[in-house]
Amino acid sequence: MIWVIPVIAVALLASGLALAYVIGGAAVLTFVLTDNTRYLAVLPQKVFSQISIFSLLAMPLFILAGELMNRGGVTKSLIDLSMALIGRLRGGLGHVNIMTSVFFAGISGSAVADAAALSNTMVPAMRERGYTA
Numbered sequence: 001m002i003w004v005i006p007v008i009a010v011a012l013l014a015s016g017l018a019l020a021y022v023i024g025g026a027a028v029l030t031f032v033l034t035d036n037t038r039y040l041a042v043l044p045q046k047v048f049s050q051i052s053i054f055s056l057l058a059m060p061l062f063i064l065a066g067e068l069m070n071r072g073g074v075t076k077s078l079i080d081l082s083m084a085l086i087g088r089l090r091g092g093l094g095h096v097n098i099m100t101s102v103f104f105a106g107i108s109g110s111a112v113a114d115a116a117a118l119s120n121t122m123v124p125a126m127r128e129r130g131y132t133a
Contacts, residue, residue: 004033004034005030008026009023012025012026059110059112062108062109062112062113063110063112063113063116064113065113066108066112070118075104079096079121079122082099083096085099093131094126097118
């Protein structure tokens with residue numbers, strides 16, 4: 001019965017589904033076809049038990065903190081400070097990006113909030129000055 005998995009996966013891939021749906025669909029259909037549906041009952045339990053992990057709960061709040069700092073003007077002020085300190089060096093905007101990230105991580109305490117807030121400001125500025133993506 002192990003041949004069922006690749007056959008189902010190829011059929012779902014040929015239908016044009018995304019790879020994540022193909023993998024999930026092939027797994028679920030294989031459980032159903034091999035009459036092992038009792039093992040599918042564990043899936044909701046596993047999903048809901050993983051939701052209560054503290055770092056996963058804190059991440060949206062750190063991103064919110066970063067967005068609030070961005071809209072409040074803290075990000076722009078940190079970029080201006082970094083630009084005044086090291087912006088004149090060769091590759092200055094890259095250095096400014098790193099220095100602003102260091103300051104911002106010290107304020108927010110999260111690299112995720114740092115990336116979420118600074119990318120909105122730094123990426124367009126870097127593209128404008130000739131940095132490639």
